[in-house]
Amino acid sequence: MPITDPSVRAIFQPDDSEPVKALLVAGACGNVGFGKLGQFGRLLAKHGVPVVALDLSDEVLGVKEKLREAFGGRFTVEQVDAILANITVVQGTLADVPAELALGFVFEAIPERLDIKQPFYRSIRARDPEAYVFSATSGLTTKHLFEGLPGAERSGVMHPFFPHLTNKLWEVPTRGCTTSKDTLKVIRKFLGKLGMNLLETADVPAFAADRIFCGMMLEAVRIHATTDLAPAQIDDVCRRLLGTSPFFVHNLIPGANYLSAHCMQLLGEEVDSTLYEIPDAWTPYTKDPHKKWPYERGQKCPADQVAMVEQRMLGMLFSLTAYMLEHKVAGADALNFLGENALAFRVGTPAMIAERGLAASTEIVEAFVRDQSITKADQVAPIAKLSDDDLREIYVGTSVHGDVGLISIKRRTINHQLIAELDAAYERLAADDAVAAMVVAPDGRLCREFGHGADPSCFVPVLGKHDRALELIQGWKRTLLKFKTSSKPTVAALVGRVLGGSNEFASCCHARIAGAGTVLGQPEPTVGVLPGLGGCHQIHRASKPESHARISELLLTGHSFKAEEAADWGYVTKIVPIPDLPRESMALASAIAAGETERPAFRDGPAEVPVSRDVNPCNEAGVPLDAELRELIATTVSEINALPFAEGSAIEEQRAADSLTMSSSAVGVKAMLRGKPPKFENPLG
Structure with a gap:
């Protein structure tokens, strides 16, 4: 056949x-x-x-x-x-x-x-x-x-x-x-x-991702060899700092120690520097593929040693990253994607540098190469040669096609750096007189879905801290609402999954066009938080009144819904075959800008929105949801829809910050980070 x-x-x-x-x-x-x-x-x-x-x-x-x-x-x-x-x-x-x-x-x-x-x-x-x-x-x-x-x-x-x-x-x-x-x-x-x-x-010896992964292991081994810290204690710091555990991973994979050491040897052939020097303590593990590092799970790094391990690890990783960016081994966005998706880093190393700023990151590298007596540091750690432009579009790209500016998202989840880049991308296109409208879409290379919402790790530092939680929500919302208040039409091109904060971002745009079969949802009840970026009222405000009860039900249960249903509400403007989505989204944005197509309606004023508490007590996986959080969401949906948009939005921010101080968020966020279902203290039903 x-x-x-x-x-x-x-x-x-x-x-x-x-x-x-x-x-x-x-x-x-x-x-x-x-x-x-x-x-x-x-x-x-x-x-x-x-x-x-x-x-x-x-x-x-x-x-x-x-x-x-x-x-x-x-x-x-x-x-x-x-x-x-x-x-x-x-x-x-x-x-x-x-x-x-x-x-x-x-x-x-x-x-x-x-x-x-x-x-x-x-x-x-x-x-x-x-x-x-x-x-x-x-x-x-x-x-x-x-x-x-x-x-x-x-x-x-x-x-x-x-x-x-x-x-x-x-x-x-x-x-x-x-x-x-x-x-x-x-x-x-x-x-x-x-x-x-x-x-x-x-086409260079040793792959880009391997240079980061193997360099992390090399520095971990050197810390172990030069201090009294056990492998599990060093992993404890790496897990909190990076999201991964070098010794534990190497113990899992037979032969990994040899491959990592070999990678560093290949880099040593590029530049003969002590940055790549293999300590004797590593040799037995590189020769015997089945030899494992002594490891006692659960060991914590002494508090007075944490900063030292962090600074040495960041110094090594930032040095390797700067070399690859300077020599164009990989672009910042590709290298960052590899770090997050191949190496399971919570944040890729280019984004870590961008978040800290080049000046602070340069100080970390300079202290590292000085304290560790790294030879040929100017060659192997050229972070001083990098500019902000080298790190400008890690998560968000921009381009102009005719009269439409395209904002390309390269990450499935929202974090602080993505918001910062999104803000800069919006401002660039808003200031461009040649741009009459904007389309927001996944880039199709590094990200093929519109997004899975907020990165839950961003919530961890603000759990139980109302003022810090409110600052996070208001900061992110300030950027997203620019797409609503823009004088230029904004269109969200939806495909794959559009969940949580990503759907709230879509609700900030003037119009939404979706590929057939796209799945949307506000799964915040499972995470134990209230949708604080517009989810409690913006979907209602962009939809027909007869759909309001259904939308309220979905917000209380966290159940997903298809774009085809959202099109019946009026929330999604148009459904198209996925291959046609790029062309159709551009055409829609251009047509709205030219006045050929009417901008979709959005209710700025108050309305009475039905909210029934008598809905499924469980999420789609059958996990009972938190009773206190449900009541907070129900009350908020009802109250803020009954107010003008700006007033309702301000209350939503406060309620979202309230939710991040509740037990539901402490349980839900941590469960999500562990990939396990939450067990709430006040389960429904």
């Missing part, structure tokens, strides 16, 4: 008269190969693309059952059976792959030795000259791997991230590489069709 999707067909069936080609995973028994075998196998089964698992080891014979176990209960037995039936297992070499299976794509995850890799590439070219060949190398460049070999232009590097079975993020060298532009175009479309993110970098 012919493949219907053009981005998949380009690789596996470029000629309809030919049989469908296969994807081959070489090294299917290793951590990377096994994970990507399962991922590609799952995603390609529905397209009818056969998948081949190739390995020399006897273990490959049991790889299907191992995959069945790894898939767990996430899929039905029938779904797993279909995936596994599409996989052909081959123990041996390329010569043992059935001759009738032509190869369209080869993902290579074999040992890191050129004397093994390059003969393998030659054998692929001899067998399937037109196949695309990509390596999962841990640090070699495309030139190391493919230069001078046949088909170098159809070859490249796709560096994956842990956990390999589920992580859809790839770091791909696209600048200075042997891979041709035509090949990269094909790969971008292929990965995009599979719902994967391709992060583009320069």
